[in-house]
Amino acid sequence: MTVSAGWYLTLSAVLFTIGAVGLLVRRNVLVMFMCVELMLNAANLAFVTFARQLDDIGGQSAVFFVLVVAAAEVVVGLGIIVAIFRRRAGATADDLNLLKG
Amino acid sequence: MHSLVDAAVFVPALPLGGFLVLLLAGRRLGDPWAGWLATGATTGGFAAAVVTYAALLSHGEDHRSFTQTLFTWLPAGGLRVNASLLIDPLSVTMALFVTGVGALIHLYSIGYMRGDPDFPKYFLYLNLFAFSMLALVLGDSLLVTFLGWEGVGTCSYLLISFWFERERPPAAGKKAFVTNRVGDFGFLLAMFLVFGSLGTLRYTEVFAHAGQLSRGTVTAITLLLFLGAVGKSAQIPLYIWLPDAMEGPTPVSALIHAATMVTAGVYLMARVSPLLSRAPDTTTTIAVIGVATALIAATIACAQDDIKKVLAYSTISQLGYMFLAVGAGAYAAAVFHMVTHAFFKALLFLGAGSVIHGLHDEQDMKRMGGLRRWMPVTAATFIVGWLAIAGVPPFAGFWSKDAILLNAYDKSPVLWALGLVTALLTAYYMSRQVHLVFFGRERWREADRHDAGGAGAEPHEAPWTMLVALVTLALLSVAGGALNLPFTPKLKVLEHWLHPVFGPTLREVSVGSGLEVGLALGSAAVALLGVALGLAAWRGRVERPALEPEVLRRAWYVDEAVSALVAGPGTEAAEVLADKVDAGTIDGAVNGLAALVRGAGTRLRRVQTGYVRNYALGVACGAVLLLAYAVVRAG
Numbered sequence: 001m002t003v004s005a006g007w008y009l010t011l012s013a014v015l016f017t018i019g020a021v022g023l024l025v026r027r028n029v030l031v032m033f034m035c036v037e038l039m040l041n042a043a044n045l046a047f048v049t050f051a052r053q054l055d056d057i058g059g060q061s062a063v064f065f066v067l068v069v070a071a072a073e074v075v076v077g078l079g080i081i082v083a084i085f086r087r088r089a090g091a092t093a094d095d096l097n098l099l100k101g
Numbered sequence: 102m103h104s105l106v107d108a109a110v111f112v113p114a115l116p117l118g119g120f121l122v123l124l125l126a127g128r129r130l131g132d133p134w135a136g137w138l139a140t141g142a143t144t145g146g147f148a149a150a151v152v153t154y155a156a157l158l159s160h161g162e163d164h165r166s167f168t169q170t171l172f173t174w175l176p177a178g179g180l181r182v183n184a185s186l187l188i189d190p191l192s193v194t195m196a197l198f199v200t201g202v203g204a205l206i207h208l209y210s211i212g213y214m215r216g217d218p219d220f221p222k223y224f225l226y227l228n229l230f231a232f233s234m235l236a237l238v239l240g241d242s243l244l245v246t247f248l249g250w251e252g253v254g255t256c257s258y259l260l261i262s263f264w265f266e267r268e269r270p271p272a273a274g275k276k277a278f279v280t281n282r283v284g285d286f287g288f289l290l291a292m293f294l295v296f297g298s299l300g301t302l303r304y305t306e307v308f309a310h311a312g313q314l315s316r317g318t319v320t321a322i323t324l325l326l327f328l329g330a331v332g333k334s335a336q337i338p339l340y341i342w343l344p345d346a347m348e349g350p351t352p353v354s355a356l357i358h359a360a361t362m363v364t365a366g367v368y369l370m371a372r373v374s375p376l377l378s379r380a381p382d383t384t385t386t387i388a389v390i391g392v393a394t395a396l397i398a399a400t401i402a403c404a405q406d407d408i409k410k411v412l413a414y415s416t417i418s419q420l421g422y423m424f425l426a427v428g429a430g431a432y433a434a435a436v437f438h439m440v441t442h443a444f445f446k447a448l449l450f451l452g453a454g455s456v457i458h459g460l461h462d463e464q465d466m467k468r469m470g471g472l473r474r475w476m477p478v479t480a481a482t483f484i485v486g487w488l489a490i491a492g493v494p495p496f497a498g499f500w501s502k503d504a505i506l507l508n509a510y511d512k513s514p515v516l517w518a519l520g521l522v523t524a525l526l527t528a529y530y531m532s533r534q535v536h537l538v539f540f541g542r543e544r545w546r547e548a549d550r551h552d553a554g555g556a557g558a559e560p561h562e563a564p565w566t567m568l569v570a571l572v573t574l575a576l577l578s579v580a581g582g583a584l585n586l587p588f589t590p591k592l593k594v595l596e597h598w599l600h601p602v603f604g605p606t607l608r609e610v611s612v613g614s615g616l617e618v619g620l621a622l623g624s625a626a627v628a629l630l631g632v633a634l635g636l637a638a639w640r641g642r643v644e645r646p647a648l649e650p651e652v653l654r655r656a657w658y659v660d661e662a663v664s665a666l667v668a669g670p671g672t673e674a675a676e677v678l679a680d681k682v683d684a685g686t687i688d689g690a691v692n693g694l695a696a697l698v699r700g701a702g703t704r705l706r707r708v709q710t711g712y713v714r715n716y717a718l719g720v721a722c723g724a725v726l727l728l729a730y731a732v733v734r735a736g
Binding site: 020029032096098099101 | 706708710712713717718721
């Protein structure tokens with residue numbers, strides 16, 4: 001049996017939801033960061049699925065852009081997280097409200 | 102081009118050059134070379150005016166109007182104003198006497214201002230004034246005239262308050278400036294009205310299309326221009342600045358506040374004579390205001406003690422005569438009187454300056470007396486000026502005043518009668534002044550001299566630079582009448598010369614020659630009567646309270662009334678405007694807007710919690726909403 005596009009899309013939606021919910025409910029910045037990666041890759045999966053379904057190379061190219069952006073994001077994000085760990089005991093997101101208006 | 106007529110550009114250019122040189126190097130030139138430079142510049146202007154005059158004479162009588170365009174000043178859409186000169190008999194006449202009398206007064210000032218710490222600055226202002234006045238008279242459009250108009254106003258302000266470290270001159274300068282603003286506002290409105298209805302500001306074009314204007318518009322334009330003239334030429338009700346303007350140096354009073362600037366209003370009226378001839382209501386107003394000013398100022402002059410105040414009120418009164426002539430449609434007579442008045446009033450002011458100089462800044466006539474022995478040249482020239490202004494034949498003032506009275510009689514015998522009373526008063530107060538200053542006891546000996554510098558010092562005659570100006574002006578005051586003698590049409594040189602300008606707008610005088618001679622004899626008799634009265638009343642007397650009632654000494658309390666009006670209702674109105682309208686409404690709107698933004702900001706800042714998850718929730722909600730929107734639209 002072949003796996004239809006619907007399944008891939010469903011998997012993508014599930015992964016995205018896990019990522020989004022995780023981002024909202026978890027307190028550890030490292031875990032939140034992983035959730036963001038999860039969401040990005042869920043989107044990548046959707047892109048690839050549609051590219052195959054529609055026989056259009058555009059979706060696959062978009063994935064490369066997302067990967068590049070994700071890599072850049074990892075550089076910046078991990079840099080920030082390391083900086084936080086160096087200044088504080090833990091990395092609980094709720095302790096960080098310096099930018100309060 | 103027009104060959105030598107082009108020399109006209111040098112008339113204003115030379116004083117402007119003098120001003121610029123003094124601006125850059127005045128301090129280095131110092132006393133007296135700055136004065137000689139300024140005098141040279143104005144004399145050069147006079148020479149250029151003479152060349153222009155000669156060049157105009159070489160053209161046919163009806164071809165003596167030239168426009169010399171220098172550059173485009175304001176190219177702004179439909180408004181296109183050139184910096185150009187209008188050279189015609191009227192403007193050249195004005196330029197001749199402005200530069201001529203101006204040069205003499207520059208020369209006089211070299212002696213008068215000697216030793217003043219701001220000597221170069223004085224001449225810098227004087228040259229700037231000469232340039233502005235020449236721009237005023239030579240400008241070919243209302244706007245160029247207005248440039249000069251404001252320029253002379255500024256110079257007048259600067260020169261009245263020249264001794265700004267004293268108490269009164271700055272106040273007097275401010276008063277002159279503010280009072281003149283009222284008139285300038287009329288001038289501006291008139292310009293707007295002219296441009297709005299004709300689309301041009303050039304005199305030649307305005308006059309060519311004057312027929313398109315409705316009678317109401319012409320009346321409004323001329324009345325507004327007359328308001329400007331009332332301010333500049335010190336007529337009722339805006340004359341109050343001129344007596345105060347006497348706080349300036351005396352040569353300034355002679356140049357600006359007697360001979361030239363204050364006649365700018367008369368010049369303006371003469372310039373727009375083609376409009377005035379279409380507005381009979383305006384001319385009647387002008388005649389009435391002119392004669393009323395002449396009479397009232399003359400009554401005040403009868404009771405003043407300050408030698409310069411007498412001359413100031415006398416100037417107002419004589420300017421009233423000129424406006425009477427304008428109102429009667431006798432523009433040539435107005436210009437004639439303007440010229441002769443420039444001669445003898447400048448002479449009288451310079452003579453007064455010489456007296457003040459000789460007595461070490463004493464201005465109270467009651468503390469003078471007997472000066473003819475100490476200052477013979479000043480006394481002799483002052484007496485010439487006295488006889489000229491009093492209207493004693495054959496001095497210049499008689500002929501010009503007689504021409505005005507004749508035209509006034511032709512317009513209305515009432516105006517003539519009031520003018521004649523003014524002539525009597527003029528002869529009277531000038532005789533009083535001459536007697537108090539140059540004859541009688543030498544009261545300056547006994548008066549306790551308040552200023553330490555002059556204590557015990559004897560009066561002295563002025564230096565030669567001052568005397569040259571006095572003698573020249575005295576000769577002109579004697580012979581100035583020859584410009585326009587009434588006997589035969591051929592002798593009316595000035596009227597004939599100005600005819601191409603005024604031509605159709607001049608009123609033809611329709612009184613018989615017998616009556617004309619009678620009127621002339623009458624005014625001569627009145628002048629002599631006034632002189633006799635003045636001399637008889639003040640012979641051997643110094644104080645005559647009956648002849649100097651308090652109401653006249655205080656100038657009919659006009660200054661007090663104006664002060665009360667400004668201080669009472671005026672201040673209240675200003676306060677309402679300041680507190681309610683400005684602070685309440687206008688500031689309130691601006692401040693209210695600021696408060697609104699600040700309040701909104703205070704509330705919105707709570708959204709910015711600083712917690713990442715809040716922002717993430719916001720992003721998620723936003724994404725859900727967008728998605729929902731897309732789904733709903735698609736579905």
